[in-house]
Amino acid sequence: MKKVLAALTASLMIATGCTIDLETKLQKNTKTEPFKKIYEIHAPYVPESQEEISQNKDVAEYKIKVDHSQGSKEVNIKIPLFTKLNCNTCHTVKELADKTKARLEKGIQTINSQYPDTFKNEDLIPKLYVIQPYEIPSEDAFAYTIKPERSINIKATSILFEKQYMNDSITAHEQMHLGQGYLWLNTETEPHFLNISNSDGRTWANTRLITYDRIISTFIDNTLEKEIYKYYNNIDELNLIGGIGISDMPKDLETKIKKTIEKLKPIFAESAKERSKNPLGWEYHYRDLAVETLLPEIIAAKNLKPIKKISKEKLNKGLETIRNMYYSDADNPFSIFGIRASLRRGFDMQAMNRLSDEGFSEEEARIIYFSYLKERFVNKDGSLNLGDMPYLNEVTDERLYFMEEHKKMPIITEEGRKFIDQAIQDLEKKLSPGYKRKY
Numbered sequence: 121m122k123k124v125l126a127a128l129t130a131s132l133m134i135a136t137g138c139t140i141d142l143e144t145k146l147q148k149n150t151k152t153e154p155f156k157k158i159y160e161i162h163a164p165y166v167p168e169s170q171e172e173i174s175q176n177k178d179v180a181e182y183k184i185k186v187d188h189s190q191g192s193k194e195v196n197i198k199i200p201l202f203t204k205l206n207c208n209t210c211h212t213v214k215e216l217a218d219k220t221k222a223r224l225e226k227g228i229q230t231i232n233s234q235y236p237d238t239f240k241n242e243d244l245i246p247k248l249y250v251i252q253p254y255e256i257p258s259e260d261a262f263a264y265t266i267k268p269e270r271s272i273n274i275k276a277t278s279i280l281f282e283k284q285y286m287n288d289s290i291t292a293h294e295q296m297h298l299g300q301g302y303l304w305l306n307t308e309t310e311p312h313f314l315n316i317s318n319s320d321g322r323t324w325a326n327t328r329l330i331t332y333d334r335i336i337s338t339f340i341d342n343t344l345e346k347e348i349y350k351y352y353n354n355i356d357e358l359n360l361i362g363g364i365g366i367s368d369m370p371k372d373l374e375t376k377i378k379k380t381i382e383k384l385k386p387i388f389a390e391s392a393k394e395r396s397k398n399p400l401g402w403e404y405h406y407r408d409l410a411v412e413t414l415l416p417e418i419i420a421a422k423n424l425k426p427i428k429k430i431s432k433e434k435l436n437k438g439l440e441t442i443r444n445m446y447y448s449d450a451d452n453p454f455s456i457f458g459i460r461a462s463l464r465r466g467f468d469m470q471a472m473n474r475l476s477d478e479g480f481s482e483e484e485a486r487i488i489y490f491s492y493l494k495e496r497f498v499n500k501d502g503s504l505n506l507g508d509m510p511y512l513n514e515v516t517d518e519r520l521y522f523m524e525e526h527k528k529m530p531i532i533t534e535e536g537r538k539f540i541d542q543a544i545q546d547l548e549k550k551l552s553p554g555y556k557r558k559y
């Protein structure tokens with residue numbers, strides 16, 4: 121349905137704007153809000169050919185100065201097909217540029233308040249901000265960032281959506297990526313949480329809290345997960361806007377979610393800070409254990425007390441199981457491009473399964489799992505301990521390979537290549553003396 125509407129709207133935009141046909145179609149949906157109409161008018165344009173985009177010279181440009189606490193930085197704004205798609209009949213470039221300036225300055229504030237003392241403000245400002253009237257390459261994504269170029273590309277519909285439902289956090293999410301530096305693979309954890317915690321209860325974004333189900337049900341609220349699942353399973357009642365579900369969430373569920381988010385905020389703030397201190401080390405352990413939410417889970421284990429209790433005897437027996445499991449699996453030889461990762465994939469799941477085989481309840485297994493994380497990664501003084509990283513050279517080597525490949529992509533400019541070269545030089549210093557590159 122999304123594609124049909126998009127095509128319909130696009131062709132209408134070139135011709136006469138909104139016609140009766142489209143109006144009827146939209147009004148048929150009983151939940152139609154004025155917002156939906158505006159959203160559909162801006163639905164991504166479908167070009168006749170790839171050349172229409174790559175050879176397009178119709179680009180509106182405007183320069184803005186984005187202020188931050190230590191000064192300001194210039195951002196170039198580009199809007200392709202501005203005249204062709206008749207954007208100029210309703211907008212001026214200056215008006216859209218001023219709104220972008222406000223959005224980027226708000227992004228800096230949002231990030232600073234949620235992730236204090238973690239990012240340099242000037243790093244949160246792009247050089248280029250492209251408002252795209254057509255789809256972006258990765259399907260169903262709202263926006264993307266090219267770090268070496270320091271550019272943010274965002275769909276026009278994403279800007280409308282983030283304003284209506286996400287407290288402008290799609291732009292802020294991309295700004296966070298700019299602040300994260302270059303080399304990380306596992307970079308979505310904290311920016312994702314930024315979206316979740318800034319989203320309106322009516323969007324499905326909050327259902328993504330399920331990603332943190334282990335943390336929530338062990339430490340914060342052991343009934344919420346079931347309620348979110350129940351809500352999520354009623355997805356057929358959702359009203360779709362650009363493929364995104366909108367629905368009125370029951371008030372009490374929304375309140376519970378808000379409370380949970382407030383309790384999670386300090387966990388993610390600490391997680392972002394720790395990650396920025398040693399991105400390579402945390403990338404190593406993320407790859408090693410294949411647990412997407414590893415770092416916030418470690419911090420939750422360190423700072424929070426489980427809702428339920430478990431006897432000392434049971435805890436020790438369970439811990440012994442995980443210790444044996446972890447250390448015997450660690451003997452697997454390292455192999456790049458997925459082989460070792462697949463041997464290890466889902467350490468958390470494996471741990472849960474083995475404990476369940478030994479007769480522990482799910483609740484007990486989770487407590488044992490978190491106790492293990494604490495034992496393995498947290499020092500007595502509360503600082504985090506990355507421990508031995510026997511394959512760090514290989515992980516670094518592999519990352520260097522990806523950077524070298526990235527450099528060859530046609531999308532990267534000369535300036536971007538210089539940026540990657542610098543990143544490569546910095547990373548090469550982390551290899552042990554005498555290590556021979558394999559990739």
Ligand SMILES: [Zn+2]
Nearest residue numbers: 293297308311
């Ligand atoms: Zn992202």
